[in-house]
Amino acid sequence: MRLILVGPPGAGKGTQAVHLAKYFKIPHISTGDIFRANLKNGTELGKQAQTFMDRGELVPDSVTNEMVKDRLGNADVANGFLLDGFPRNTNQAQVLDQILADKKMPLDAVLELKIDNAQIIKRLSGRRTCQECGAPSHIEFEKPKVAGVCDKCQGALYQREDDKEEVLTRRLDIYSEQTMPIIKYYEKFGLLKNISALGDVTEITDKAIAALK
Numbered sequence: 355m356r357l358i359l360v361g362p363p364g365a366g367k368g369t370q371a372v373h374l375a376k377y378f379k380i381p382h383i384s385t386g387d388i389f390r391a392n393l394k395n396g397t398e399l400g401k402q403a404q405t406f407m408d409r410g411e412l413v414p415d416s417v418t419n420e421m422v423k424d425r426l427g428n429a430d431v432a433n434g435f436l437l438d439g440f441p442r443n444t445n446q447a448q449v450l451d452q453i454l455a456d457k458k459m460p461l462d463a464v465l466e467l468k469i470d471n472a473q474i475i476k477r478l479s480g481r482r483t484c485q486e487c488g489a490p491s492h493i494e495f496e497k498p499k500v501a502g503v504c505d506k507c508q509g510a511l512y513q514r515e516d517d518k519e520e521v522l523t524r525r526l527d528i529y530s531e532q533t534m535p536i537i538k539y540y541e542k543f544g545l546l547k548n549i550s551a552l553g554d555v556t557e558i559t560d561k562a563i564a565a566l567k
């Protein structure tokens with residue numbers, strides 16, 4: 355299964371990606387997670403990405419595309435992959451097409467998680483992320499067993515700078531201006547499936563699996 359997960363910030367891509375990657379036994383490749391890991395480790399890539407991430411803007415394509423090309427060069431993608439958060443604009447989609455064509459690894463599907471802006475704001479303002487493993491939780495809808503502590507690895511939970519309101523508005527604008535066009539792009543190739551991102555986590559995963567089978 356070679357899959358792209360697309361949806362606005364707060365659609366639950368990260369959460370669903372973890373479940374779907376496990377179900378299909380494929381690596382979960384999240385460009386946001388890779389950037390955050392680089393930020394945390396103070397790498398050159400992290401430094402290049404930081405200002406854009408803090409503003410809720412896209413990291414330049416030259417940096418992002420190269421990073422994804424590199425990641426797709428790993429042997430673990432031989433049986434498939436799940437891309438989460440990439441591509442995010444038409445140029446990235448075209449570059450990805452080229453990378454996959456060169457590797458003779460065509461995409462199987464693009465799954466869109468649909469949700470409206472009011473719901474997104476409700477979700478993201480309460481989202482907390484693990485400082486150690488990046489797993490998401492929610493102060494209301496996906497409460498950790500112990501407040502402020504990640505259920506998976508016991509790391510500390512924090513609120514991402516870009517989940518705060520002003521930056522969030524900017525991310526939503528960027529999603530509709532730059533990312534929505536790729537949905538049409540994949541629809542043209544007959545690859546698009548969509549499901550509602552509302553409901554509980556397991557219910558959405560089940561709908562996603564049914565749509566992909």
Ligand code: AMP
Pocket residue numbers: 363385386387389406407408410411412413414418438439440441442446516525
């Ligand atoms: P995410 O965790 O997917 O919401 O990504 C967090 C931030 O990382 C985004 O707001 C961007 O600044 C950056 N980022 C992640 N994926 C991409 C991408 N495909 N292109 C450009 N920037 C990205």
